[in-house]
Amino acid sequence: FSRRIDRILVAATKADHLHHESHDRLQAIVRRLADRAVARANFTGADVDVVAMAAVRATREGTVRQGRETLPVIIGTPIAGEKINGETFDGKTETAIFPGDLPENIDAVFDVSGADHRQDSADPAIRFVRFRPPKLERTAEGVTLSLPHIRLDRALQFLIGDHLA
Template identity: 90%
Template sequence: PPGRFLMPGDLEGSPALTFAPLMTLAQGRPRSGSLQAMMERRYEAYKTHVVKPFFREHIARLDRQIVLIDAMQALNAGPAAMADLERAVTEILSCFRPGRGNFLTDFFSRRIDRILVAATKADHLHHESHDRLQAIVRRLTDRAVARANFSGAAVDVVAMAAVRSTREGTVKQGRETLPVIIGTPLKGEKINGETFDGKTETAIFPGDLPEKVDAVFDASGSPPDGTEPAVRFVRFRPPKLERTAEGVTLSLPHIRL
């Protein structure tokens, strides 16, 4: 949900924060007094009184931007979700005014000259697969840049994790040595028919991301219904905070933060 739904501040209880998407919509303009008309009115109020002021007072003053995306969840869901993520990145890029400014132009309004698209949850993958994750995000971003007709700003990508919930290891499977990640999956997470209890630490081999980037966008390569995909990521509990012998709490580990 939008951040203001979680932290409404002075808008707590406001109709501008009490709307939701509807499963079915009437064709054309909604009937006056209908639920759809009310939700549409409140959504427009949300854009007018929450989104636009925030964008004008904060985003419009920036000359650099980080865009966080959850590529792992989209990869789990398949090519349709990857296409949806690409459309979302396209819409985000279209909101920015790219280009390098100067002293005079920056005095009136800034332009975005650098954007970093960061794929979060890199700790759900062994570091050997980070390059492939970044290649996938690079392909997605390049296509979004082309669709949004976005030019004049440097766009880069990175795989990162604000909190590293896993550590790395290897396991032997026959004659093969597999790179694994070790952590405690959240309760209810499933992989290969196993459901985790949220307490047990385990070593997981999520699979190898495809070497050919196009494969994750190709719907024809999706596994048949009811079968486990070749790559499957699960969510992990964050690590426990550790203390030094002097009682100092150490910061949480991260990846490229």
């Protein structure tokens, strides 16, 4: 009797730190990063899936008008001590931030010769704010509801769904 790995899930976690409009792009970037490993796994007969997910969704989505432009934002409560544009958060105050856009052309992410490459910069090109998980809600009967997530159900279905049927 030998065990065989028949499914591999490559997960881009913390998808709640991006607006859903960027989730497909995040998945494409992660798939590109894992291309060779995915090809080897497929060669051995394993099914491979790539998913942008969040086991616990700490933010929700909204929009903000700035002039004539409507920007997609994520809304959440930054962990105490987190800083955004010089403002330090107390862990209780909710805020909306524009998380930026991932490029439509994922090749731009991997182009180290491009004008946007900031290897010599003292500031990091990417910075993620850490958010508190949401407060657990209860029904009128006092039943605690589950934590919100993004595609955790899809990940579990892919990995163990047939074992539960």
